Amino acid sequence: MLKLIVGVFFCGAVLAQGNVRVLLAEGELNESSEWHFTTSKKSFLCLYSEGSLFCNGKPLGKKAVRISADDNRCRYQDIVYAGQIALIIQDNHWYVINNISLDEYVYSVLRSESWPGWPLEVNKVFAIMVRTYAVHKMMVAKKSKKKQLFDIKATNIHQTYKGVHDFEHLLQAVNETHDIIITYNKEPIVAMYDSCCGGIVPAHISGFDFKSNPYLARPYACTFCTECKLYNWKIVYPQELLVTILQQEFPDLSFIKEIHVHESDKAGKVMQVNVKAGRFHKKISGTLMYRLCKDVRSFCYTIKKEGKNIIFTGKGFGHHMGVCQWGVRTMAKQGFLFKEILDYYYPGTTLMKLVTEPYDATA
Ligand SMILES: [Zn+2]
Known part of the structure; x- marks a missing residue:
């Protein structure tokens, strides 16, 4: 039939x-x-x-x-x-x-991943990013050799999706960007975003595959997110608390005599932290420190010990890649349109439209 x-x-x-x-x-x-x-x-x-x-x-x-x-x-x-x-x-x-x-999905995800109370242009930027990321995942699933049962997960591993909501004003952002996605070489991009980039230059971040995703290698700092409280942040850990946290991985640690960032990359991303305590001497990777210390907001920080406290001083909130949410907010307030904002954060990309057409499912 x-x-x-x-x-x-x-x-x-x-x-x-x-x-x-x-x-x-x-x-x-x-x-x-x-x-x-x-x-x-x-x-x-x-x-x-x-x-x-x-x-x-x-x-x-x-x-x-x-x-x-x-x-x-x-x-x-x-x-x-x-x-x-x-x-x-x-x-x-x-x-x-x-x-x-797709648009019902985008509308739902905007509730969780964007800021419903922020200007319309911010939510348009997010509608396009959320749609692009979903289309990217759909294409990955479609091209996979093994038949995939699903395209995307509902958690923040991919994009947080919590079903139906009643923030109806977000529909305008979805409808006014209908079918628009961000592409590079005619492929949907991996539309990464974080909360506040802290002025870190993504191109300087080491260990990331920029060859496959050159649009994420933004070679200049975002200057629009300085209003965010976490543009610069400081977390003070009482020594005993940090010892307890680090003991999850290093049970023989009983106190901290010395702690400092041993190695950072050009962007300021922590690669290794040096911890000394008597005979205990460990170099802890930046990734592990980030995972263990839940109050540390980003990958770019310094550490110093002052008396019985360990002080982390850092920049931004998130992974520093792609679109900076607080930056988008300022740009939208200053009158920039979604295309200009996306050009700024994903250099070299092009906006394209998905085309909806009938096709013969039996062909
Ligand atoms: Zn920023």
């Missing part, structure tokens, strides 16, 4: 029917696995037992169930989602996946 579906064409590729598949949850399958879904009309209790999937007591005879409702709403784990929700069993693993239109 000939069936027409609306698909999204981009640079000759057809993206999965223009919808994005978001992984909401996953886990190992066991005999007590169960899932609850609710629509405005019905509740669904799905169980996995003795190798079969049951829904409301009935065996399904297949390893997937898809739930959608006339009002386009479905609840899972106390969050309401637009679109369809699928529960899929594969290789002793279960996946709950939300299949949703």
Whole structure:
């Protein structure tokens, strides 16, 4: 049977029917696995037992169930989602996946990843970035040799996605940037962003693959985020507290006699921290320090010991790459438009439109 579906064409590729598949949850399958879904009309209790999937007591005879409702709403784990929700069993693993239109997804993610109270132009910038990142993930999934069940995860590993919200003014940012994405060499870019770059020059950051993502190698400092409280920050750790934190990885550490940044790269990103205490002498990588010390806001800082305190003094909030949220806010307030802002933060990129056209799904 000939069936027409609306698909999204981009640079000759057809993206999965223009919808994005978001992984909401996953886990190992066991005999007590169960899932609850609710629509405005019905509740669904799905169980996995003795190798079969049951829904409301009935065996399904297949390893997937898809739930959608006339009002386009479905609840899972106390969050309401637009679109369809699928529960899929594969290789002793279960996946709950939300299949949703790209713009509904962008609208949802803006609530979490942008600043709904900030100017419209800021949210337009974010709508384009969120869409671009999603399209990038959709294309990666599509090109993957192994069949992918989902395109993107719902957590901040990718982009935080929390379903339906009522910040309706964000729709304007989505609608006014409809189908626009950021490209480099006609491919969607990896649209990285952080909260405040602290004036760090991304091109000077070591250990990053700028060859694959040259648009992230911005060779000049952002000068628009100085208003952010975390442009310059200072964290004071009482020595005992920092010892307790570092003991997670170094249980034989009992006090800190000396601590300083041993090596930084050209950008100021900490590569190694030197810690001395009696016979204890360790060089701790900057990445590990960042992971252990939750109050340290970024990768660029210095450390000094003053009496019984260890003082970290640093710049920015985040990883210093791509768009700087606080910088975008200032640029928007100064009248810059989304294209100018994106050109500034992702040099060498071009804005393109996804083209929505009908295609023959049986072809
Ligand atoms: Zn900045």
